[in-house]
Amino acid sequence: MRTAHTVTQIRAAEAALMATLPEGTLMERAATGLAVACADYLGGTYGAGILIIAGSGDNGGDALYAGARLARRGARVDAILLDPARAHAGGLAALRDAGGQVVPEKSRADAVARADLVLDGIVGIGGKPGLRPAAAEVVALVERHGVPVVAVDVPSGIDVDTGETPEPHVRATVTVTFGTHKIGLLVDPGATAAGAVHLVDIGLSPYLPEPALSALQAEDVAERLPAPERTSQKYSRGVLGVMAGSTQYTGAAVLAVGGALAGPAGMVRYVGPEQPANFVRARWPEVVVGEGRVQAWVVGSGLGTEPHRAEDVSRVLGSGLPVLVDADGLRHVLGRLEGQVLLTPHEGELARMLDVEREEVATHRLRSAREAARRWNATVLLKGATTLVVTPEGEARVNTTGTPWVGTAGSGDVLSGICGSLLAAGLSPLDAGSVGSYLHGMAGVLASRGGPIAAEDIARTVPEAYRRIRAVAT
């Protein structure tokens, strides 16, 4: 499990760990890990031009100490000190001893122009979101020259605890983070600003509490993936009812069922109007059309907005069975819900539910998902490049698999089918949502291999993703 903690949690763990160690040990560990990551990125240090942007806190200290190590290994290291009088004294002395240079204010543009790599040591977990003018000016220069940035601990300027990114902020190629992940490195838009995240172990783990956010890894997914036993049959593996599609939107029915068939449940029943039912039958002869016993429901994709569909949604929600509500079905989710319910909106749908602008949800993804989970008393899966799954009790997971090619028409319908199948097989809404999005993203990557895909390709590739993940466990 990849885990992330809040700044308050990290500060407490850091204090407990520091009390057991000689002063400076943690910064030394951080700086060593950072220097190694920079050398790896550059493919060697000899002759490389490294520019440090150092703020006045310990984040700048990490960057300066790492710079000293890189200078000793043959790099040409320059440092821009944003607040020279308050620069980290020990780090600065170490850098100077190793041959590093402080860049005079008038030469900053030249220093940026000749850098191969920038180390963003402006602020870390002690920073307020956004950047002060002096920092913003240097960051703008770096962007203008297109120099790759390694962010120290976090890309400066992001809101570390939420992943929100009030402008300006640093956009990193790699973020080298210490001790544990920060929430803002895993949740968008912060996750995008962080680039590839590399975690350096500084010995913090034994002092960390339950994480505020986690991300399943292949072995965690493998543990949760249902698989039939020798005596299993289709009913005991779980039957999923899919109520999706309408005369107008027939494709949603076919795709949601396609996703459902790719999951672990033993059988899929389709319930819907004649026209989509005929398409489903023709495309998926293994599906039983019509009502019958099921262990979970998927309702919503392509239902349309006709008033009688509201009754369908309430009937399913009143069944006492686990229910996934998607797309048009979300319009009919009104009061507080009971039982195991997974709501799967994209940003626009969640904005409509919360009666706010889409932009508001896009910039405050975690907060919006948490708010909806509390308000509807249901687990909420907010789709996006970093899909979030949040329970009403506040447990939160983020999905890290996928490719931008997965953002294609019908992709969400397929996801609803996969997650529904996992619900029918007995997973909780939290596990069904997070395992389902992991499978969906991984299937997208395997199907795409860097090229465009259609939603059907994702469904078709889920069994391959399933096999690969199960292979991790054996």
Ligand SMILES: NC(=O)C1=CN([C@@H]2O[C@H](COP(=O)(O)OP(=O)(O)OC[C@H]3O[C@@H](n4cnc5c(N)ncnc54)[C@H](OP(=O)(O)O)[C@@H]3O)[C@@H](O)[C@H]2O)[C@@H](O)CC1
């Ligand atoms: N935790 C750990 O286990 C370990 C932590 N370590 C490292 O320590 C880092 C935390 O260091 P930290 O506490 O000194 O704070 P830090 O992030 O440098 O920022 C504070 C400074 O920034 C300034 N400032 C604030 N906002 C700003 C803005 N928007 N734009 C510009 N400036 C802004 C603020 O100025 P002030 O408000 O005081 O004027 C103050 O000077 C952590 O991220 C990690 O790198 C590792 O060494 C070892 C293990």
Ligand SMILES: [K+]
């Ligand atoms: K930073």
